[in-house]
Amino acid sequence: MLWIGERTRQLDGAHVEFLRGVGNPLGVKVGPKATRDDILGLCDALNPDAIPGRLTFISRMGAETVSDVLPPLLNAVKESGQPVVWTCDPMHANTYQHASGYKTRDFATVMTELRNFFGACQASGVWPGGVHIELTGEDVTECLGGSEEILGEQLEERYESMCDPRLNARQSLDLAFQVAELLRA
Incomplete structure (x- = not known):
């Protein structure tokens, strides 16, 4: 899926203009500064024919703000x-x-945002369509917490990412089981 980032989703910007002409499904990252007008404008610009499956909004609001x-x-x-x-x-x-x-x-903060996202979807009668997680099957120490209770002092032990910190194999399983419970609710 081609997607536009939170900082490049301006309605009059080059990224939106380019993706208007692409036939693939599209994603748009939506952060805490997004407004109703922004979102509806993106719907009109990127999916004017209201084709199911064409447009995905990827909420990335932060655990503190997603509920509001x-x-x-x-x-x-x-x-x-x-x-x-x-x-x-x-x-x-x-x-x-x-x-x-x-x-x-922090694993707990990641889970808080997920719980709040699922709660907002349920309260609005909207199906939560998926999650975007950065993870690895390796035993890295890049994210804090989880069932292994990784502490800040342990980050240097196996911090291997060249870019963003990823959940390790155990944290990924912890998250998968908790998301499964959220889907059952």
């Missing part, structure tokens, strides 16, 4: 009749620099 910002956007799109898929990226808006100097994420 996302519901009005979900409701606006639902009321518009646009067949949008809503997914959640709980990783990007929850990244920070640890005192050790390593860029990291």
